[in-house]
Amino acid sequence: MPCNRIQNALDDFLDGICDxxxxxxxxxxxxxxxxxxxxxxxxxxxxxxxxALPVEGPSESFRASAFDKARSAAANxxxxxxxxxxxxxxxxxxxxxxxxxxxxxxxxxxPSARTPSAGIPEVAISVxxxxxxxxxxxxxxxxxxxxxxxxxxxGIALAGYDGRRALRWMTELKDGKNVLQLPLVGQAGASGxxxxxxxxxxxxxxxxxxxxxI
Amino acid sequence: MVDPFEQLLGPHLDKLYRLAYRLTSSASDAxxxxxxxxxxxxxxxxxxxxIRDLSPWLSRVLYNQFIDARRRDARRPLQLxxxxxxxQTFAGDGDPVLDAAAREDAMALQAALAKxxxxxxxxxxxxxxxxxxxxxxxxxxxxxxxxxxxxxSRGRARLREVLIQEGTFFESTxxxxxxGVQIDAL
Numbered sequence: 001m002p003c004n005r006i007q008n009a010l011d012d013f014l015d016g017i018c019d020x021x022x023x024x025x026x027x028x029x030x031x032x033x034x035x036x037x038x039x040x041x042x043x044x045x046x047x048x049x050x051x052a053l054p055v056e057g058p059s060e061s062f063r064a065s066a067f068d069k070a071r072s073a074a075a076n077x078x079x080x081x082x083x084x085x086x087x088x089x090x091x092x093x094x095x096x097x098x099x100x101x102x103x104x105x106x107x108x109x110x111p112s113a114r115t116p117s118a119g120i121p122e123v124a125i126s127v128x129x130x131x132x133x134x135x136x137x138x139x140x141x142x143x144x145x146x147x148x149x150x151x152x153x154x155g156i157a158l159a160g161y162d163g164r165r166a167l168r169w170m171t172e173l174k175d176g177k178n179v180l181q182l183p184l185v186g187q188a189g190a191s192g193x194x195x196x197x198x199x200x201x202x203x204x205x206x207x208x209x210x211x212x213x214i
Numbered sequence: 215m216v217d218p219f220e221q222l223l224g225p226h227l228d229k230l231y232r233l234a235y236r237l238t239s240s241a242s243d244a245x246x247x248x249x250x251x252x253x254x255x256x257x258x259x260x261x262x263x264x265i266r267d268l269s270p271w272l273s274r275v276l277y278n279q280f281i282d283a284r285r286r287d288a289r290r291p292l293q294l295x296x297x298x299x300x301x302q303t304f305a306g307d308g309d310p311v312l313d314a315a316a317r318e319d320a321m322a323l324q325a326a327l328a329k330x331x332x333x334x335x336x337x338x339x340x341x342x343x344x345x346x347x348x349x350x351x352x353x354x355x356x357x358x359x360x361x362x363x364x365x366x367s368r369g370r371a372r373l374r375e376v377l378i379q380e381g382t383f384f385e386s387t388x389x390x391x392x393x394g395v396q397i398d399a400l
Contacts, residue, residue: 011367046374049323050342055232056241058248063227066245067220070252160242 003029006036014043120193122210127188130159135180135196135207143173146200148180153192156211159183186213219259223252226272233273233354236339237280239328247283251276273354284332326376334369341366 006029012018013026030037125131150167152158160183161167171178182194196207216224230251234244255262255275265271327335336355340346346354348362355362 011370046377047342049319050338051345053320053323053339053343055235058231058241058245062231062245066227066249066252067217067224069249070219070256071217073253074256160245 120208120210124212124214125184127213130183130185133182137178139173142175146171149197151195155187155190159185270353277354329376337365338369
């Protein structure tokens with residue numbers, strides 16, 4: 001059997017679903033062809049690596065509380081809020097409970113633009129209650145392969161990311177407004193700055209937001 | 215006394231979570247997805263005992279919930295990429311060189327998988343990572359076997375392409391066997 005036919009049959013051979021005759025032909029060919037043996041070996045290693053890809057376990061409280069939450073949510077006959085979904089497609093979504101903060105990421109087409117020298121914006125969030133805060137990145141032009149890093153102060157966290165003080169996103173910004181919704185939760189008395197760093201091969205911008213928990 | 219709903223679904227929670235994780239690639243999104251499914255099913259808990267084969271049925275409900283959520287949020291302008299979990303998984307007491315190599319391979323694989331289309335990535339992860347048969351994936355997704363086989367084949371080809379372009383995974387394996395190294399002019 002020629003090499004190109006073997007390579008077409010490899011998936012089925014490695015999956016163990018070849019018919020017997022085809023499997024024998026592949027095996028005989030592999031006995032004699034070092035190139036195809038190498039291909040098979042690489043494929044086997046790749047599959048074993050895929051099989052070994054780790055699954056991050058749920059939070060400690062998930063198992064204990066999942067059924068309680070389902071019962072409570074069902075009793076309230078409202079869908080469970082997915083507080084840890086921290087993205088939103090457009091500003092036309094519900095902003096009734098949200099605080100809107102606008103930043104400008106205009107460096108792509110206006111490299112001389114500077115971060116406004118006006119004071120750092122401030123927001124207040126309620127203690128132990130999730131408050132959505134929308135960061136709006138207004139971009140003059142599309143930006144691909146941009147990275148957003150978020151640093152959070154002590155006592156303030158993103159709902160669903162308890163204990164995480166820094167988070168990172170790879171993103172593509174579209175021309176115009178791009179909304180990042182942060183579901184913030186805070187401990188009583190906490191206060192500090194959230195720092196959002198937007199990085200791109202053409203530069204970077206830092207945005208600061210002062211958050212106070214009341 | 216344990217709630218009958220929890221008694222019925224409790225044994226399936228881990229499998230549902232794993233499926234949700236493979237679909238979303240995010241622990242928090244996976245929790246949300248499973249939570250949404252549990253809430254939805256709690257409202258229909260009286261129907262559950264009549265379902266003959268609960269496991270694939272639950273998987274299908276979860277997959278449909280995933281698709282519905284995707285359609286509602288058609289574009290994700292910001293996608294979290296988080297390698298912290300891989301760092302923790304491989305921060306062991308073993309050989310630091312091997313640990314570092316394994317960690318890099320896993321990160322390279324995660325990054326490459328993220329470049330696949332969702333159709334390819336989902337079938338590849340369910341089949342090659344989770345060990346689902348194509349017939350089981352068909353039961354979960356409702357996608358025809360022929361389409362699934364094609365997506366699996368193309369997904370694998372695309373993954374190989376990306377890994378070769380990145381020049382990471384395959385080169386490292388070639389280096390592990392000095393006698394077998396062949397140098398070609400490209």
